[in-house]
Amino acid sequence: MKCSRCKATACVSLPSHHSGFCPDCFKLFFTRQVETAVRREKMFTRDERILVALSGGKDSLALMLELSSQGYDVTGLHIDLGIPDSSEKARAKVEAFCASRGLRLEVFEMAKWGLPIPDVKRFSTRPVCAVCGKLKRHHFNRIALAGGYDALATGHNLDDEVARLFANTLRWDVGYLSDQGPALPAREGFVRKVKPLFRLSEFETANYAFLQGIEIHSDPCPYASGASFTGHKELWGELEHRSPGQKFQFYQGFLQRGRRAFAALDKAEGDVLAPCTACGSPTNAGVCSICRIRESIREKKLEAGEA
Ligand code: AMP
Ligand code: FES
């Protein structure tokens, strides 16, 4: 197969784009997709400061490299979850990546904050991944606001977004359906959130990370039963195989037509938020759910004679 752009030997075939690319033209394709995402969704400008959440996986490191190559003002944020072995390895990959490329990095340690994820696993009655995700989002937002950043960027790709949209649709979850998208504007207590890789598939970000020689942390989380939405991702893999481009069309159709309709439905149910009386984060419940989780685990640890 020949590269669709320069006619050299192609290394990547992209049926959904009716194209194949050689390494250099694939990197250019990737850059163009990120540029289009940032421009069309008005994610940020070159005058703004962007905090990029870095897990150590292929998506977030690819995103950081691409945004810095495009001249954006980026700083990485890694949350060290405190999971023995796994978190040390992930953190080491992020630190080595940023150091070797001269990129700024902030590291936040859950253990120093008093709640390493192994404690959540032991003492919370709720699924550890759900609580962990909630805690991460809380700290992304809090650290971005405290540091005066204009936007918080995550490495979510098209497969992540489609799987989440599909799950929300199966439940007709109007709240989430009106609030899902690649760029969520800032509002009182919440920083702007953006996903500049939303036009690129998992396969494409993996290829980019490989071609750029990025050393990634690829071990799955020891507490997760699999990647999030694994079953839905498999279903979509099958649909995409039969009809290349369908994944993107489904998501794009939602952004252009679906989301507006759900936003209208959801308006009536909008929550009134006020700062948490303990930590100041926006909540509709006096003390926010993060502070309640932290307190309840602290009490259980005390009862177990461990704190
Ligand atoms: P995941 O939900 O694990 O697929 O992660 C989605 C995105 O969240 C990643 O692409 C990162 O941008 C961000 N992320 C996940 N875990 C961490 C972490 N421990 N520290 C910083 N960012 C993270
Ligand atoms: Fe959060 Fe595994 S439980 S990453």
Ligand code: ZN
């Ligand atoms: Zn709180």
